[in-house]
Amino acid sequence: MxxxxxxxxxxxxxxxxxxxxxxxxxxxxxxxxxxxxxxxxxxxxxxxxxxxxxxxxxxxxxxxxxxxxxxxxxxxxxxxxxxxxxxxxxxxxxxxxxxxxxxxxxxxxxxxxxxxxxxxxxxxxxxxxxxxxxxxxxxxxxxxxxxxxxxxxxxxxxxxxxxxxxxxxxxxxxxxxxxxxxxxxxxxxxxxxxxxxxxxxxxxxxxxxxxxxxxxxxxxxxxxxxxxxxxxxxxxxxxxxxxxxxxxxxxxxxxxxxxxxxxxxxxxxxxxxDLRRVPEEKIVLAELREMKMRVEAQIATGNTWKIHCPTREEAYETLLELSQQLSDSYVELEKAISDRIKISGDMLQRWKQAGAEVGEQLTLLRSLQPALA
Ligand SMILES: [Zn+2]
Ligand SMILES: [Zn+2]
Structure with a gap:
């Protein structure tokens, strides 16, 4: 350009x-x-x-x-x-x-x-x-x-x-x-x-x-x-x-x-x-929000898959399940932040894990998606 x-x-x-x-x-x-x-x-x-x-x-x-x-x-x-x-x-x-x-x-x-x-x-x-x-x-x-x-x-x-x-x-x-x-x-x-x-x-x-x-x-x-x-x-x-x-x-x-x-x-x-640091929970929330947007976009394109493939369908079903869990985690974390609830390291780890699992599933699904490539 x-x-x-x-x-x-x-x-x-x-x-x-x-x-x-x-x-x-x-x-x-x-x-x-x-x-x-x-x-x-x-x-x-x-x-x-x-x-x-x-x-x-x-x-x-x-x-x-x-x-x-x-x-x-x-x-x-x-x-x-x-x-x-x-x-x-x-x-x-x-x-x-x-x-x-x-x-x-x-x-x-x-x-x-x-x-x-x-x-x-x-x-x-x-x-x-x-x-x-x-x-x-x-x-x-x-x-x-x-x-x-x-x-x-x-x-x-x-x-x-x-x-x-x-x-x-x-x-x-x-x-x-x-x-x-x-x-x-x-x-x-x-x-x-x-x-x-x-x-x-x-x-x-x-x-x-x-x-x-x-x-x-x-x-x-x-x-x-x-x-x-x-x-x-x-x-x-x-x-x-x-x-x-x-x-x-x-x-x-x-x-x-x-x-x-x-x-x-x-x-x-x-x-x-006075070094300024963003609290970790807000960083995790941003990562979950981004992952949620990506998953929702992926799910929206799900019905455009033309070729029947059981592996892909199974992976897609798993993604839907994980996506629901991710949405719940996102809402839970957002509420904890707005209510100023003290967030423990274990809780944060659980939310991070939810994001990581969806990320892995998304990568797997994309690798199974030759028709859209
Ligand atoms: Zn700058
Ligand atoms: Zn810049």
Whole structure:
């Protein structure tokens, strides 16, 4: 699908920056490495910068400033504002404003700034080519009261150049003279900016395309362990769109979410407080609701099966039975939550089991359904 592009309002500064940095990274950096080689220092500097700036976006710009998923002291705020600016993704204020707009109007062409409904490329980075300034910023009144956020908003471009490009060159120079300075600029500077930016862009493009939707299939956002790897845990995007104020995106203990682990560690060090968590029963309720919708859709298509097959009919009957149990569990859990009844671990386990059994039966049934494939 080719979206209708607003060619009359190209943002030349952002567009030239994205194109020049990209080609410098894919052409300039390999030429440098060919001539001068690459040592452990340059690789280490790249990764320190990649993780520092990348996680300042996920932990700082995203979960702290855009969603207020926890409270932070000045040290964490200042660090994430300085390093976040060095990812060249705008000020935290602009970023949070766009992102809150994305959550509020997700998948709506006009109001979601990076809606996937306008195509993969638009959601990934196309929208940045047409971003106009100044932004309205009507939805970030809370952040406007924060002097550190406003200071960064006024100076983010200078901070980005100094901390994101000049500093790695200076560190390189101190380590090994001018050749190393050029390496620091090209590898930990420009190439790292391109890598961090595309990892962030993936959250708006592939995380709305690839994966499954265990919490809510009415949104395009998806959960994918694969996407969680380059995005520091933001790949569990279906959960995130369902419960945006939770400090965790990978809510299950085994899910890869280094941003969640970093926030938890900072809380143990007393640097952040008030971590927001959605109660487990509400998460289970969302999973049951989603499973219930899927089963009901499957049952509705049951009578369209043309080929007689006893195994399939038997599986279908079992699904009907389990579906009834699931409905009962859903109503029971919903009532327990609204009546604020204390829910024990055993009770929660029983409801989880009801969802899991239906899920398994649904998978079995689908595998027996060649006529509809
Ligand atoms: Zn999203
Ligand atoms: Zn978000």
């Amino acid at each position: 080719i979206p209708k592009l607003p060619l009359d309002r190209i943002n030349w500064l952002s567009s030239v920056f994205l194109i020049v940095t990209f080609f410098t990274a894919v052409i300039g950096t390999p030429i440098y490495i060919y001539h001068f080689g690459i040592d452990f220092f340059q690789v280490a500097l790249f990764f320190v910068y990649f993780i520092g700036t990348g996680m300042s976006i996920t932990l700082g710009y995203h979960r702290l400033f855009a969603h207020k998923a926890f409270k932070a002291g000045k040290t964490v705020k200042l660090t994430t504002l300085l390093l976040g600016a060095s990812a060249f993704e705008d000020s935290a204020l602009d970023w949070a404003s766009d992102h809150r707009q994305h959550h509020k109007h997700v998948d709506h062409d006009e109001d979601d700034p990076y809606s996937i409904s306008r195509g993969f490329f638009w959601a990934h980075m196309g929208w940045i080519f047409f971003k106009l300034y100044p932004r309205p910023l009507a939805n970030v009144g809370d952040l406007k009261k924060d002097p550190l956020v406003m200071w960064q908003h006024a100076h983010h471009q200078r901070i980005a150049v100094l901390v994101g490009l000049v500093l790695p060159a200076v560190i390189g120079y101190l380590y090994g003279g001018w050749v190393s300075a050029l390496g620091g600029f090209l590898i930990a500077g420009v190439t790292r900016v391109v890598c961090v930016q595309h990892c962030t862009f993936l959250i708006n493009s592939l995380c709305h395309t690839l994966g499954n939707r265990p919490y809510d299939s009415r949104t395009s956002a998806r959960d994918s362990w694969l996407m969680a790897i380059p995005t520091f845990g933001e790949g569990y995007h279906n959960y995130h769109h369902s419960f945006q104020h939770d400090y965790r995106n990978g809510v299950k203990p085994w899910q890869w979410d280094p941003t969640k682990w970093a926030i938890w560690t900072l809380s143990k060090l007393g640097l952040v407080t």
